[in-house]
Amino acid sequence: MTALLLDDPTxxxxxxxxxxxxxxxxxxxxxxxxxxxxAKANYKKVVPYPRPWSTGPRGRTVGKGTAMTPxxxxxxxxxxxxxxxxxxx
Incomplete structure (x- = not known):
């Protein structure tokens, strides 16, 4: 059951x-x-729609980000x- 819930992004x-x-x-x-x-095609100043994985001010990226191996x-x-x-x- 947990595996199913982990696979479901909702x-x-x-x-x-x-x-x-x-x-x-x-x-x-x-x-x-x-x-x-x-919005990008029709407006000059575009603010992307927020995502739960946002890397903005409240996001989880530190510095310039990190690259991980698999x-x-x-x-x-x-x-x-x-x-x-x-x-x-």
């Missing part, structure tokens, strides 16, 4: 596991992308999933 479990502020459906992500493309990413992901799984409910 679940709170997935959002917590990947560090998002809130869950977001695939449809909502697609609509946000369409909105951004429309092995580092998988290790960090496993650690984060273990942390979320071990938290009492």
């Amino acid at each position: 679940s709170q479990v997935h959002a917590a596991a990947v560090g998002w502020e809130y869950p977001l459906s695939r449809e909502a992500a697609a609509l946000a992308d369409l909105f951004d493309a429309f 092995e580092e990413f998988h290790a960090a992901w496993a650690k984060r999933v273990a942390e979320v799984s071990s938290q009492p409910q």
Whole structure:
């Protein structure tokens, strides 16, 4: 059951596991992308539609960002999933 919730971006479990502020459906992500493309084509000053993984002032990027190898990413992901799984409910 937990694996299904981790794979579903609309679940709170997935959002917590990947560090998002809130869950977001695939449809909502697609609509946000369409909105951004429309705004970019029709307006001069464009503010992107907010995403839960935003890297703005409230985002999680430090400095210029970091580049991870796939092995580092998988290790960090496993650690984060273990942390979320071990938290009492």
